[in-house]
Amino acid sequence: MRFFSDGNRRSSAPALLTLTVLFLFSFFIRHTIAWRPWPNQKNNATELEFGSNKKYEGSSEFVKLKYHMGPVLTANITVHIIWYGTWQSSQKRIIRDFISSISASGHRSPSVSGWWKTVQLYTDQTDSNVSRVVHLGKEKNDRLLSHGKTLTRLSIQSVIKSAVTAKTKPLPVHPKGGLYLLLTADDVYVQDFCQNVCGFHYFTYPSIVGYTLPYAWVGNSAKMCPGVCAYPFAVPDYMPGLKPLKSPNGEVAIDGMISVIAHEIAELASNPLVNAWYAGQDPSFPVEIADLCEGIYGTGGGGSYTGQMLSDKDGATYNMVGIRRRFLVQWVWNHVVNYCTGPNALD
Ligand SMILES: *[C@@H]1O[C@H](CO)[C@@H](O)[C@H](O)[C@H]1NC(C)=O
Numbered sequence: 001m002r003f004f005s006d007g008n009r010r011s012s013a014p015a016l017l018t019l020t021v022l023f024l025f026s027f028f029i030r031h032t033i034a035w036r037p038w039p040n041q042k043n044n045a046t047e048l049e050f051g052s053n054k055k056y057e058g059s060s061e062f063v064k065l066k067y068h069m070g071p072v073l074t075a076n077i078t079v080h081i082i083w084y085g086t087w088q089s090s091q092k093r094i095i096r097d098f099i100s101s102i103s104a105s106g107h108r109s110p111s112v113s114g115w116w117k118t119v120q121l122y123t124d125q126t127d128s129n130v131s132r133v134v135h136l137g138k139e140k141n142d143r144l145l146s147h148g149k150t151l152t153r154l155s156i157q158s159v160i161k162s163a164v165t166a167k168t169k170p171l172p173v174h175p176k177g178g179l180y181l182l183l184t185a186d187d188v189y190v191q192d193f194c195q196n197v198c199g200f201h202y203f204t205y206p207s208i209v210g211y212t213l214p215y216a217w218v219g220n221s222a223k224m225c226p227g228v229c230a231y232p233f234a235v236p237d238y239m240p241g242l243k244p245l246k247s248p249n250g251e252v253a254i255d256g257m258i259s260v261i262a263h264e265i266a267e268l269a270s271n272p273l274v275n276a277w278y279a280g281q282d283p284s285f286p287v288e289i290a291d292l293c294e295g296i297y298g299t300g301g302g303g304s305y306t307g308q309m310l311s312d313k314d315g316a317t318y319n320m321v322g323i324r325r326r327f328l329v330q331w332v333w334n335h336v337v338n339y340c341t342g343p344n345a346l347d
């Protein structure tokens with residue numbers, strides 16, 4: 001997820017002007033390409049249909065994605081999960097299956113591993129690509145909410161610290177290919193959740209955690225805002241007449257989280273320290289490879305139109321298959337062809 005600012009905000013007029021211009025720039029990108037039914041944006045419900053927009057997968061001459069010389073994740077990637085709060089094992093299985101599907105082979109097309117091929121197109125200064133291998137690592141349960149039911153961007157780092165320094169079975173620390181995925185249960189509120197984020201990624205500070213570790217947070221929106229963060233499997237109240245789509249694994253909020261988790265892992269791989277691949281002039285406002293394609297799941301997608309997806313005999317909507325399951329996952333920006341691509345493209 002784009003945007004994480006924590007530098008000191010200067011208040012001189014030129015800096016404010018720059019920030020305003022950057023804000024408008026990212027606002028423009030979000031509104032023309034990336035789409036989610038955010039509550040504070042007045043969407044015109046009569047324009048919102050699943051099958052009407054003919055915009056072409058985010059293709060835009062305005063997108064200037066650049067490489068800023070920092071590392072990408074070229075070593076085998078290991079995703080360590082922290083389950084914060086109460087999670088059912090059926091929910092955990094869906095999420096684990098998705099992560100394990102990223103580098104699984106032998107699935108019919110369109111596959112999750114086919115989706116990851118776009119992420120593998122990103123390289124570092126030595127022309128090494130993002131790793132093909134993504135493993136599911138160790139897991140930590142923080143069932144009793146060690147840092148409370150409301151987390152800030154900063155206290156999230158303390159949750160990660162608790163997990164990597166726990167007395168029993170701490171999560172392993174390997175700064176090379178290790179990613180830390182904090183998943184919060186449906187009764188946990190994280191700063192800005194539902195307002196303008198469903199998840200985000202950043203890296204930990206050595207002063208708090210002891211290491212610089214790339215991490216992401218994704219929330220379970222079931223109780224707070226499924227119409228935003230589990231869209232299109234749920235729709236917001238202000239969009240009457242639009243029917244939610246049937247989710248592929250029977251868990252609206254979890255099926256919605258899958259695409260957000262995919263979004264964050266793709267961005268972590270291509271921009272783990274927020275100094276590699278992003279668009280925009282300011283690293284405090286990076287627009288990254290998944291931000292550019294938010295809401296796009298198939299050919300023709302753009303604006304509020306999701307693009308062409310697949311539907312199964314049971315009526316569920318998805319766009320790729322993996323281990324044991326089907327998933328609906330947004331596409332990511334392909335810098336070789338300059339538009340969003342995914343494994344279910346029709347051309
Ligand atoms: C919503 O969009 C429709 C179709 O484009 C248009 O006719 C209508 O005036 C719009 N309503 C508002 C409130 O903008």
Ligand SMILES: *[C@@H]1O[C@H](CO)[C@@H](O)[C@H](O)[C@H]1NC(C)=O
Pocket residue numbers: 076133
């Ligand atoms: C990376 O993963 C592959 C596939 O699982 C494995 O064969 C290889 O040994 C791993 N490399 C390292 C350095 O761990």
Ligand SMILES: *[C@@H]1O[C@H](CO)[C@@H](O)[C@H](O)[C@H]1NC(C)=O
Pocket residue numbers: 117120121122123129336
């Ligand atoms: C590595 O990235 C380059 C540049 O995007 C691309 O041409 C190549 O196909 C990629 N290799 C793999 C294995 O994805």
